[in-house]
Amino acid sequence: MNDIKEQLRIFNEERDWDQFHSPENLAKSVAIEAGELLECFQWNNDFDQRAVSDEIADVMMYCIMLADKIDINLEQEILRKLEENKQKYPVEKCKGSSKKYNELD
Numbered sequence: 433m434n435d436i437k438e439q440l441r442i443f444n445e446e447r448d449w450d451q452f453h454s455p456e457n458l459a460k461s462v463a464i465e466a467g468e469l470l471e472c473f474q475w476n477n478d479f480d481q482r483a484v485s486d487e488i489a490d491v492m493m494y495c496i497m498l499a500d501k502i503d504i505n506l507e508q509e510i511l512r513k514l515e516e517n518k519q520k521y522p523v524e525k526c527k528g529s530s531k532k533y534n535e536l537d
C-alpha cells in the first residue's frame with residue numbers, strides 16, 4: 433500500500449495535479465469512478481474484464497489518494513472496520529443471510 437501511495441504522489445507531483453485534489457474533489461472522483469464501474473455491467477451480464485479492472489483500479493486509486501490527503505491509514509482502518517463488521521455480523525447469526533445487521537434475529 434505504501435508503495436502505491438508513493439507512486440501516486442510522484443505521478444501527481446510530476447503533473448502538478450495536487451492543486452486539484454481537495455478532499456471533496458477526490459471523494460467526488462471516487463463516486464464518479466464507481467459509476468463508471470457500474471457502467472461496465474449496464475444492460476447485460478456480460479462484461480469486459482479489462483474495462484472492469486480499469487475502473488476498479490480508478491476507484492481504488494482515488495480512495496488511496498483521499499485517505500493519503502486526510503491522513504487516514506487505510507490498512508489500519510480496513511482492518512479496524514473488518515473487526516467492527518465481525519461484531520455486527522456474527523457468523524452464527526448471519527451465515528447465508530443477506531439481512532442487514534439490525535434485521536438479524
Ligand SMILES: [Mg+2]
Pocket residue numbers: 465468486487490
Ligand atoms: Mg475510470
